[in-house]
Amino acid sequence: MSSKSSTQHLSRVNIIRKKHIRLTIAALIILGLIILAGEITSYDHIDGLLSIPAAISWLFSNMLFSAGTLANFPTVLRLLWETILISIVSTTTASVFALIFALLGSQLTQVNTFLMYVAKLVASVSRNIPVVAWALILVLSFGTNSATGFLALFFATFGFLVRAYIETIDEASSDSIEALRATGATYPQMIFKAVLPGSMPQLFSWTLFMIETNIRSATLVGLLTGTGIGYLFDLYYKQLNYEMVSLITLSIVVAVLIIEAISNRIRREII
Amino acid sequence: MATQLKSRSKVTEKKADPVIFNFPEEAQLEETIERPVIMQVKNLHKNYTKDTKVLKDINFDIREGELLSIIGPSGAGKSTLLRTINRMIEPTSGEIIFGDENITKLKGKGLRKMRTDIGMIFQHYNLVDRLSVFENVLHGLLGYKNSLQGILSLYSEEEKEKALEIITELGIEDHIYKRCDELSGGQKQRVGIARALIQDPKIILCDEPIASLDPRASMVIMEYLKRISRERGITVIVNLHQVDVAKKYSDRMIGLNAGEIVFNDAPEVMDQGIVTKIYGSKADELIVE
Ligand SMILES: Nc1ncnc2c1ncn2[C@@H]1O[C@H](COP(=O)(O)OP(=O)(O)O)[C@@H](O)[C@H]1O
Ligand SMILES: [Mg+2]
Numbered sequence: 156m157s158s159k160s161s162t163q164h165l166s167r168v169n170i171i172r173k174k175h176i177r178l179t180i181a182a183l184i185i186l187g188l189i190i191l192a193g194e195i196t197s198y199d200h201i202d203g204l205l206s207i208p209a210a211i212s213w214l215f216s217n218m219l220f221s222a223g224t225l226a227n228f229p230t231v232l233r234l235l236w237e238t239i240l241i242s243i244v245s246t247t248t249a250s251v252f253a254l255i256f257a258l259l260g261s262q263l264t265q266v267n268t269f270l271m272y273v274a275k276l277v278a279s280v281s282r283n284i285p286v287v288a289w290a291l292i293l294v295l296s297f298g299t300n301s302a303t304g305f306l307a308l309f310f311a312t313f314g315f316l317v318r319a320y321i322e323t324i325d326e327a328s329s330d331s332i333e334a335l336r337a338t339g340a341t342y343p344q345m346i347f348k349a350v351l352p353g354s355m356p357q358l359f360s361w362t363l364f365m366i367e368t369n370i371r372s373a374t375l376v377g378l379l380t381g382t383g384i385g386y387l388f389d390l391y392y393k394q395l396n397y398e399m400v401s402l403i404t405l406s407i408v409v410a411v412l413i414i415e416a417i418s419n420r421i422r423r424e425i426i
Numbered sequence: 427m428a429t430q431l432k433s434r435s436k437v438t439e440k441k442a443d444p445v446i447f448n449f450p451e452e453a454q455l456e457e458t459i460e461r462p463v464i465m466q467v468k469n470l471h472k473n474y475t476k477d478t479k480v481l482k483d484i485n486f487d488i489r490e491g492e493l494l495s496i497i498g499p500s501g502a503g504k505s506t507l508l509r510t511i512n513r514m515i516e517p518t519s520g521e522i523i524f525g526d527e528n529i530t531k532l533k534g535k536g537l538r539k540m541r542t543d544i545g546m547i548f549q550h551y552n553l554v555d556r557l558s559v560f561e562n563v564l565h566g567l568l569g570y571k572n573s574l575q576g577i578l579s580l581y582s583e584e585e586k587e588k589a590l591e592i593i594t595e596l597g598i599e600d601h602i603y604k605r606c607d608e609l610s611g612g613q614k615q616r617v618g619i620a621r622a623l624i625q626d627p628k629i630i631l632c633d634e635p636i637a638s639l640d641p642r643a644s645m646v647i648m649e650y651l652k653r654i655s656r657e658r659g660i661t662v663i664v665n666l667h668q669v670d671v672a673k674k675y676s677d678r679m680i681g682l683n684a685g686e687i688v689f690n691d692a693p694e695v696m697d698q699g700i701v702t703k704i705y706g707s708k709a710d711e712l713i714v715e
Contacts, residue, residue, distance in 0.1 A: 352557050
C-alpha cells in the first residue's frame with residue numbers, strides 16, 4: 156500500500172520537472188530566434204531600444220498640432236466617417252455571404268460533400284490573400300475609387316468570417332440539430348430554429364470584431380487605393396505636414412476606441 | 427406473477443413522495459406478452475467501417491405501451507441501435523417493420539413522416555438553450571409543418587394549448603418563459619420529454635436520459651417515462667447503464683454485449699449470472715449503485 160502511494164508521488168514530481176524542462180527549452184528557443192532574426196536583418200535590439208526616447212521627443216516636437224491645423228478638422232471627420240461607413244458596409248455585406256458559405260461548409264449543416272469543399276476552398280483562398288494584396292490587385296482592375304476599397308475589405312472579411320462562422324456553428328448546434336432532425340424537421344427549419352438561434356450571439360460577436368478590425372484596415376486600404384482617411388493621411392505625409400498627420404492619426408485612434416466601446420456594449424447586451 | 431404483485435405493493439408504500447405516481451391497477455396487471463407488436467427489428471446489422479461490426483444480427487419485437495430498457499457496457503452499441511430505429515443512423519442491412527412498412531427504405535417526406543411517430547430524448551437534453559421552454563416544446567411539431575410554417579412559428583391556438591397542457595403535466599409550467607439554459611438538468615429533461623410528447627408519438631426513444639442527473643432527478647424522470655407508457659400507451663425504449671434502475675422500471679429488458687442481444691426477457695428473470703454475461707467481468711461494480 157505504502158509502496159504504491161510512493162510511486163504515484165514520484166511520478167507526479169517527474170511530471171512537474173518535465174514541464175519545467177520543456178518551459179526552459181521553449182524560452183531558450185524563443186530567445187535564440189530573436190537573436191537570430193536580429194543577426195539576419197542586421198537590426199541591433201539594444202540600439203533599437205535606446206532610440207525610443209529620441210523618437211518620442213521627436214514626436215512631441217513635430218506632431219503637436221496648432222489651431223491652424225484644427226481648421227482642417229471637418230475634412231478629416233468627413234473622410235473618417237466615409238471610411239467607417241465603408242468598413243461597416245463591407246463587413247455586413249461580407250457577413251451575409253459568409254453565413255451562406257459557412258452553412259454549406261460546416262460538417263453539420265452541409266448539403267452535399269462537393270459543395271462543402273468548394274465553400275471551404277473559396278473561403279480559404281480569399282482569407283489567405285492579405286487585405287493589402289487584395290487592395291493592390293483590385294486597384295489594377297478597378298482603379299482608385301471607393302468601390303476598390305470596399306471590395307478589398309469585403310474579400311478579406313468574407314474569408315475570415317466563413318471560418319469563424321463554421322467553427323461557431325459546429326460548436327453551438329450539433330445537439331439541437333440532432334433533436335430537430337429526430338422530430339422530422341426540414342433542413343430550413345433546422346437552420347432557422349436550431350442553428351441560427353443557438354449561434355447568433357457568437358456570429359454577431361465575430362461580425363462586430365471584423366467591423367473593428369476593418370476600420371483599422373480601411374485606413375491602410377485607403378492609403379493604397381487613394382480613398383478615405385488613408386488617402387488624406389498619405390497626402391499630408393508626403394507633404395511632410397506632420398501636424399495634420401498627427402491630427403488624422405489621433406482621430407483614427409479615437410474613432411476605433413469609440414467603435415470598440417460601442418461593440419463591447421452591444422456584445423454584452425446580446426449574450 | 428407473484429414477484430410482480432410484490433413489486434407493485436412496494437410502489438404504493440412510497441405514496442407520501444409527490445413524484446411517485448400510482449399507476450392504475452388494471453394497467454399494472456396487464457401482461458406484457460399480450461400487448462400488440464408495433465415494430466419488428468429483423469436481422470439488423472450495422473458496420474461503421476468494414477471491420478467494425480457494431481450491431482450483429484439484431485432481432486426483437488417492440489410492443490405497444492411497454493417500457494423496454496436496453497442495457498449493456500459502454501461501446502456495446504446501445505446508442506447505435508436506438509438511432510437506427512428512427513434512422514438517425516443508417517443500418518447496413520436488415521429490416522425494421524413499423525406499421526406494416528419497412529422503414530429502412532424511407533426517404534424525404536416519408537422519412538420525416540415516420541419520425542413524427544417516434545419521439546426522442548437525449549442524455550444532454552439537446553435543447554436550443556437560448557430559446558424559451560415554450561419554443562423548445564413547440565419544436566416537437568416541426569415534423570408536421572412545411573418549412574415556411576416552421577420557420578415563421580405558425581402554430582395554431584390548439585397546438586399552443588396542447589403544449590401548455592403537456593408542460594403543466596410535467597410540472598414545469600412556472601418556467602414557460604425562461605430560457606432553457608436557466609433550468610436545472612432535471613427540468614431540462616422534462617422539456618425534452620414535453621417536446622417528444624407533443625409529437626403525439628407511438629414510440630419514444632431515450633438515450634441515457636438520466637446519465638447526467640442526480641439520483642433524485644433521475645427518479646423523477648424515470649417515473650414520468652413509466653407514467654407515459656402506462657397512461658398514454660406510448661412505447662418507451664430507454665438505454666440505461668444502471669442495471670438496478672432498469673430492473674425497477676422496465677417491463678422488459680434487452681441485454682446488449684458487443685453488438686449482440688444476449689438477453690431479452692422480463693426484469694424478474696435477470697439475475698447475477700445474466701448480468702455477468704452482459705457486462706463481462708465488470709459486472710460486480712455495476713450492480714451495486
Ligand atoms: N459515428 C461513428 N463512427 C464510427 N464508429 C462509431 C460511431 N459511433 C459509434 N461508433 C462505435 O460503435 C461502437 C458502439 O457505440 P455506441 O452505439 O455509442 O455504444 P453505446 O451507446 O452502447 O456506448 C463503439 O465502439 C463506437 O466506438
Ligand atoms: Mg451510448
